[in-house]
Amino acid sequence: MFPALKRSATVRRLTLLTAAGxxxxxxxAGPAFAHVEVEAEEARALAxxxxxxxxxxxxxxxxxxxxxxxxxxxxxxxxxxxxxxxPEGWTFTANDDGxxxxxxxxxxxxxxxxxxxxxxxxxxxxxxxxxxxxxSDGRIDRWIELGGSGGDGHGHGHGHEAxxxxxxxAEPGAKPVEPSPSDAASASASPTPAPRASEPTAxxxxxxxxxxxxxxxxxxxxxxxxxxxxxAAGAAYVVRRRAGAGR
Numbered sequence: 001m002f003p004a005l006k007r008s009a010t011v012r013r014l015t016l017l018t019a020a021g022x023x024x025x026x027x028x029a030g031p032a033f034a035h036v037e038v039e040a041e042e043a044r045a046l047a048x049x050x051x052x053x054x055x056x057x058x059x060x061x062x063x064x065x066x067x068x069x070x071x072x073x074x075x076x077x078x079x080x081x082x083x084x085x086x087p088e089g090w091t092f093t094a095n096d097d098g099x100x101x102x103x104x105x106x107x108x109x110x111x112x113x114x115x116x117x118x119x120x121x122x123x124x125x126x127x128x129x130x131x132x133x134x135x136s137d138g139r140i141d142r143w144i145e146l147g148g149s150g151g152d153g154h155g156h157g158h159g160h161e162a163x164x165x166x167x168x169x170a171e172p173g174a175k176p177v178e179p180s181p182s183d184a185a186s187a188s189a190s191p192t193p194a195p196r197a198s199e200p201t202a203x204x205x206x207x208x209x210x211x212x213x214x215x216x217x218x219x220x221x222x223x224x225x226x227x228x229x230x231x232a233a234g235a236a237y238v239v240r241r242r243a244g245a246g247r
Contacts, residue, residue: 036068036131036143038163045123045167046174051084054163056112056133063137065112067102069095071130071144075122086114098129105136120177123170128162 037055056068067090072078078099083092090103099116106112121127130144143160 035161036133036163038129038165040165043121043165043167045121045125045170046176047171048120048177050118050121051115052118052165053113053115054129054131056131058106058109058111059141060135060137060139061109063135063139064105064108064110065133066105066136067100067134068112068114069100069132069134070098072098073122073124073127073129075124076118076127080119082117084115084117087112090114092116102134108136121167123176125167127165127167129165130162 035057037057038052039055040050040052042050054068054070056065058065072081078094078096081094081099083099083101086092086101087103087106090101093100093102101114128146130146133141133143135141141160143162145161147161
C-alpha cells in the first residue's frame with residue numbers, strides 16, 4: 001500500500017511540474033515572438049533612394065494597430081524620407097526626429113506594414129529605428145532598446161529591442177549626396193530675434209537668486225516674515241496670560 005501511495009504522490013508532483021512548465025513557456029514565448037522588423041533590398045551604406053519596409057507585429061488579440069512613430073537614426077533626417085505605402089487610410093507626417101504613420105486600426109491580431117523611401121543611407125554598419133507602436137485601446141509598445149541593453153526580451157513596455165537594419169559596405173566610389181533643400185534652408189535660417197523691449201528678461205544674477213529662493217518675490221518673503229512675527233507675538237501673549245493666571 002505504501003509503495004502505491006508514493007507512486008501516486010510522485011505522479012501528482014510530475015503532473016504539477018509539467019503544467020507549470022508549460023504555462024511558463026506559453027507566458028514567456030507568446031509576446032517574445034512579436035516585434036517590429038525593418039528590411040531593404042539595397043541595404044548598403046551610401047545607397048540612394050532605398051525603400052525600407054517596416055513590419056509591426058501585433059501583440060494584441062483584441063485591439064488593432066493604429067499607428068507607429070519612428071525615430072530616425074543619425075545620418076537620416078525627416079526631410080530625407082518620403083512615404084511609400086501603408087495600411088488603407090494611413091497618413092504620413094514628418095516631425096523633429098522622425099515621422100509618424102497612423103490611421104484606422106487594422107484588424108485585431110494582424111500585423112501593420114508600411115514602407116518609406118530614404119534619399120540616401122548613411123555610411124554606417126547598422127541603423128536602429130526606435131519605434132512606438134500604438135493600438136486602438138491606447139496601449140503603446142515601445143520598441144526602443146538598443147543591442148539588448150535592457151529588459152528580458154518580452155513583456156509590455158520592457159525589453160523591446162528597436163528594429164535594426166544591417167548595412168553592407170558602400171559601393172566603390174559612392175559618396176554622400178548634398179543635403180536636402182529643407183536641411184540646407186534650416187542651416188541657413190536666421191537666428192532667433194532678441195526679446196522686444198516690452199518683454200524684459202531677468203539678469204543672470206536675478207535668475208540665480210530666484211532659483212536659490214525657490215522663485216519667490218521680495219514681496220512674498222516680506223509677507224512670510226510678517227506672518228512669522230505675528231505668530232511669535234501671539235505665542236508670547238498666550239504665555240504671559242497663562243503666567244498671570246497661575247499666580
